[in-house]
Amino acid sequence: MGVPRFWREQPHRYRLEGTRCTNCDRVYFPPRWVCPVCRRESVGKMERHKMDGTGTVVASTVVHDPAPGFEDQVPYAVAIIELDEGCRLTTQVSDVADPHDVVPGMRVKSAFRRIQSDGASGVIYYGTKFVPLVEQGSTPS
Amino acid sequence: MATNPAEKARHHAGREVAVIGIGQTAFGERWEASFRDLVTEAGLKAIQDANIQGEDIDAVYVGSMSTALTIGQEHVAPLVIDHAGLADFHMPATRVEGSGASGSIAFRQGVLAVRSGDADIVVVGGVEKMTDSSDAETARIVGSSMDQEWESFVGATDTAIHAMMARAHMDELGTTLDMLAQVAVKNHDHGLKNPYAQFKRPITREQVHAAPMVADPLTRLHCAPLSDGASTVVLCPLEAAESFTKKPVKVAGTGQGSDTLALHARHSLTTMAAARAAAERAYAQAGWGPDSVDVAELHDAYTVNELIALEDLGFFPRGGAGPATLEGETALGGRIPINPSGGLKARGHAVGATGLAQIAEIVSQLRNEAEGRQVKDARRGVCHNTGGTGATAVVTALEVL
Amino acid sequence: MIAPPDRENGAPSPFGAPPRHEGHPPHLRPVGIVSYGFYVPRYRIRTETIAQVWGHDGPQTAANLNVRQKSVPGPDEDVATISVEATRQAIDRVGFDPRRVGAIYVGSESHPYAVKPTGTILAAAIGAGPELTAADFEFACKAGTAAMQTAMGLVRSSMVDTALVVAADTSQGAPRNALEYSASAGGAAFLIGSEDIIASLNHTVSFTTDTPDFWRREGQKYPSHGERFTGRPAFFRHVKACAERMMAAMESTPDDYQHAVFHQPNGKFPVNIAKQLGFTMDQIQTGLLAPKIGNTYSAAAPLGLAAVLDIAAPGDRVFVTGYGSGAGSDAFDITVTDAIVDYRKKKSRTVEEHLAKTVDLDYSTYAKYRGKIILGD
Numbered sequence A: 001m002g003v004p005r006f007w008r009e010q011p012h013r014y015r016l017e018g019t020r021c022t023n024c025d026r027v028y029f030p031p032r033w034v035c036p037v038c039r040r041e042s043v044g045k046m047e048r049h050k051m052d053g054t055g056t057v058v059a060s061t062v063v064h065d066p067a068p069g070f071e072d073q074v075p076y077a078v079a080i081i082e083l084d085e086g087c088r089l090t091t092q093v094s095d096v097a098d099p100h101d102v103v104p105g106m107r108v109k110s111a112f113r114r115i116q117s118d119g120a121s122g123v124i125y126y127g128t129k130f131v132p133l134v135e136q137g138s139t140p141s
Numbered sequence B: 001m002a003t004n005p006a007e008k009a010r011h012h013a014g015r016e017v018a019v020i021g022i023g024q025t026a027f028g029e030r031w032e033a034s035f036r037d038l039v040t041e042a043g044l045k046a047i048q049d050a051n052i053q054g055e056d057i058d059a060v061y062v063g064s065m066s067t068a069l070t071i072g073q074e075h076v077a078p079l080v081i082d083h084a085g086l087a088d089f090h091m092p093a094t095r096v097e098g099s100g101a102s103g104s105i106a107f108r109q110g111v112l113a114v115r116s117g118d119a120d121i122v123v124v125g126g127v128e129k130m131t132d133s134s135d136a137e138t139a140r141i142v143g144s145s146m147d148q149e150w151e152s153f154v155g156a157t158d159t160a161i162h163a164m165m166a167r168a169h170m171d172e173l174g175t176t177l178d179m180l181a182q183v184a185v186k187n188h189d190h191g192l193k194n195p196y197a198q199f200k201r202p203i204t205r206e207q208v209h210a211a212p213m214v215a216d217p218l219t220r221l222h223c224a225p226l227s228d229g230a231s232t233v234v235l236c237p238l239e240a241a242e243s244f245t246k247k248p249v250k251v252a253g254t255g256q257g258s259d260t261l262a263l264h265a266r267h268s269l270t271t272m273a274a275a276r277a278a279a280e281r282a283y284a285q286a287g288w289g290p291d292s293v294d295v296a297e298l299h300d301a302y303t304v305n306e307l308i309a310l311e312d313l314g315f316f317p318r319g320g321a322g323p324a325t326l327e328g329e330t331a332l333g334g335r336i337p338i339n340p341s342g343g344l345k346a347r348g349h350a351v352g353a354t355g356l357a358q359i360a361e362i363v364s365q366l367r368n369e370a371e372g373r374q375v376k377d378a379r380r381g382v383c384h385n386t387g388g389t390g391a392t393a394v395v396t397a398l399e400v401l
Numbered sequence C: 001m002i003a004p005p006d007r008e009n010g011a012p013s014p015f016g017a018p019p020r021h022e023g024h025p026p027h028l029r030p031v032g033i034v035s036y037g038f039y040v041p042r043y044r045i046r047t048e049t050i051a052q053v054w055g056h057d058g059p060q061t062a063a064n065l066n067v068r069q070k071s072v073p074g075p076d077e078d079v080a081t082i083s084v085e086a087t088r089q090a091i092d093r094v095g096f097d098p099r100r101v102g103a104i105y106v107g108s109e110s111h112p113y114a115v116k117p118t119g120t121i122l123a124a125a126i127g128a129g130p131e132l133t134a135a136d137f138e139f140a141c142k143a144g145t146a147a148m149q150t151a152m153g154l155v156r157s158s159m160v161d162t163a164l165v166v167a168a169d170t171s172q173g174a175p176r177n178a179l180e181y182s183a184s185a186g187g188a189a190f191l192i193g194s195e196d197i198i199a200s201l202n203h204t205v206s207f208t209t210d211t212p213d214f215w216r217r218e219g220q221k222y223p224s225h226g227e228r229f230t231g232r233p234a235f236f237r238h239v240k241a242c243a244e245r246m247m248a249a250m251e252s253t254p255d256d257y258q259h260a261v262f263h264q265p266n267g268k269f270p271v272n273i274a275k276q277l278g279f280t281m282d283q284i285q286t287g288l289l290a291p292k293i294g295n296t297y298s299a300a301a302p303l304g305l306a307a308v309l310d311i312a313a314p315g316d317r318v319f320v321t322g323y324g325s326g327a328g329s330d331a332f333d334i335t336v337t338d339a340i341v342d343y344r345k346k347k348s349r350t351v352e353e354h355l356a357k358t359v360d361l362d363y364s365t366y367a368k369y370r371g372k373i374i375l376g377d
C-alpha cells in the first residue's frame, strides 16, 4: 500500500469519520459521498460524520490462514460489525482471550490499533479495530 | 421503456447465438505450462472443434482476472492472438476482467458481439496462471477482488468473508457443517469422472471436517484450489451454426448482475443479489426457469457458495439446498445434478478460465458427450459464475433444440 | 559516600520559587491537571513463567524484584496506540474539545518510529490540530515527566490554552537479561490547563547529571545497563536529591503529603527510596503498581499518579518523583482540588478496575508478540 493512499484515509481509519446524507439523515461508514437512497438528491449534501464507535457483531469468523502481513496475529477474529448508527463494517475484534468468543450479538467498541505495516522499514498503518465493550479477561484473586 | 430488469432483458432484438466449439486444458498445477501455452492449447482445441480457420474469426475476447499480478503482464489480449498464430489477421482482441467471473463476462461480450451483428465468428478464451506466484502473492491476488480499503486492509481474507456467509447461512437457515461438507464430497465424486479435473480422489465428510481450518467454519476441503488452466469456446449466429457442427448449443439467455464490493454493505449475508438479478435476466431471455433445468454448473469457490447459488437460482427454496444436497438430489443421478465437472472444488478454479470451463461442461452435457458423467437426456443447462465475494455474477442459460 | 555535584552554597535555584509564597504572579496562570486517562495492555506474563525458561528461581526473583507479573503489549499495540487509548479516556471523560489542545508532547523510550513523531499520530487520532505544536520526548523513564514540565511552562505562561502530555512505553528487555522481568507496557495521559483543574501542579524541580546507568544505542533492539551501577549512584542518588530539593523548596516534610509516587523500575526501589526519605508504605501503596504490571518506564510514575487521582480527596497533597536513566529525576508537588468531586461523577474506569482484567501469556506467545523470535525471510 502506498503512503498517499493510506494518508488520505486517516480521518476514517483513525477516528471513524464517516459521512451523513443531510437529505435523509442516513449515516455511512465506510464513508460514501453519494447516498444510495437519495442518489442525485444527495450530491453536495453529504457531510462528514464521526461515529460513536460502539456496535454489535453481526457475523464473525476466526482466521487461521492469514492475509499477508497478519501472520503474527493468527488466529484472529474477523467480524462484520453493525455500528449503533446502523451502518456496517468489516473489522478485527481484538483483546479477546479466545477469538472464538466473538459471536453475533456481542457488544463491541472501537480501539486504535496497528493494522499493518510496510515491512520493518516502511510506514506503520494504524486504524480502528474493535474490542469487547465489556472488558474481558480473568480477574486474579 | 421497461424498468423491470427481466422485462428489459427479454427483448433483446439481436440474432440468436450458438456455441459451436469448445476446448479446455486440464486444470491443476501445470508447472510445465506457461500462460501462453495454456491459452494456446485451449484455443486450438476449440477452433478445431468448431471447424473454423483463423481467417474466419471476427473478434476475440479473453477473460483473465489478474495477469499483472500473476505473470506481471497486462495487455494480454493481443498476446493471446499472437501466440495462437493469428496476429496477421489483426482482429479486435479485448481482455475483460470481473474477478472470478471474468470468463463468463468475456463469454457474454462475445454473445453480445454476435447478437449485434458486429461479428459472426467470435472466439472467447478464459485463462489464469496461478502457480507462477508465491503463496503470499497468491493471497494478495485473491484479496484484491475484495474491498481493498475496507476488507483486505484489516486482515479479512476471501475465505474469512465466505466463512461469515457460511456461519450466517447456518444461523439463519439451519444449514449444518455436514450439509456444507457434502458439497465438497459430491463434487470430488464428480471430479473422478472428468478427465480435465484437478482432483481425482474421493473424500469423505469426516475428512472435510478434519482438514486444517482456514477460517471458521471452513476447512481447507471446503475451499476450491487455485489452479492453472484455460478454456475456450467459439460462437456464431445460431442460423449458421449447423454449417460448422452437428450439435450446436443455443445461448438461450445471458444475465449479469452486480452488488456492493464489500460483503458488509449488502442487505443479506446468505444470498447474492447480483446472482439473483443475473438469473432473473437469463431466465427471462431463455423463456424458461429453474424447473426446466436438467444440469447446472455453479460457482462453488467455497462449499457455502454452492448452497447459496442453488437457492439464488431457484432450484431450492431458502434453507432447502443443504438438506437436498445431503439427500443426494444434487449428485449425478439425483433430481438436479450440480457440477458434474467436479465444480471449482474438484475440477479446479483457474480463475479467469472457470466460467468458460463451466460453459464447456454444459455444452458437453447438452451434446451428450460427457462420458462417464453424462446427465441423461440433458437439454437445458445453466452456468453460474461469480466474482469476488459476490459483487459480480453471470448466469448463462444454454439449450439444445 | 558519593558526593553529589551540588550547587555552591547560596547559589540561587534555577527553578525559581514555588508560587505559594506570594500567590500567583499576575503574569502567570495557575496550572494543573484538567483530566487524565491511562491504558495498560491486558496481557501479562508472570515472573515465574520467565524464570522457568532461563532456569532462574522464579519465586525468589519475584520476591527480589517485588514484581509478580508484567504487562505485555498485544501484537497490534505500540506507544502510539497506547497513547491514543489513554488520551481518549482523558478527553471523553470531560468532553474536552480536542481542537483546544495547543501542544502535544509524548514521552517514551519506545516510540514506534526513530524518526517521525508519535505526537502527530496521536493528534490525528483524537482530532486535534492542525493548529498545535507537537514533539516527542526521550529521556529513558522520565520522558513523560519532562514533557509534563514543558507543558506546565507553556500553560502557566499562557503560550497555550491546554497541553496534552502522554507518557507511554512498550519497553523491551533482552531475553534472559534481568530487565526482561520488569520491562513492560502502559501509558498515562494528562490534559494540562489552567481552568477546571482537578489537581494543581504547585511546583516542579529536577536533578540531572550525566550518569550512564542504562542506554540503548541507535539501531539496537535491546538496551544495555550498568547492572549494580543502576542502583545507588543512579536511581537512589537522583531521586533522593530531587525529592529533598522539592521538600526544601516547598518547606515541606513527608508528613505534609497524603500520597507519594516514585518511579518504579521494580517493586523494590520505590519502597526503599520512600523509606530513606521518610515516607510510609501507606503513602506509597496506591501508586505502587510495579508488582502488578512491572516497569512501564515513562508511564511508571504517571500511572501511579493516575491511580492516586482515582481515590484522592480534595485537599490531598501528592508527592511525585520520576526518574530516568542517563540520568535525571523530576519531582512534582501536587494538590488535589475540590473539583475532583464533580470530576469523579463523570464515570470512567479506574486504574484498579483496568488492571484487574488480564489475560496470561505463556513465554512462547509473549516472545512472538514481542518480536523476540528470529523469523526467516
Ligand SMILES: [Zn+2]
Residues within 6 Å of the ligand: A021, A022, A023, A024, A025, A026, A035, A036, A037, A038, A039, A042
Ligand atoms: Zn440520503
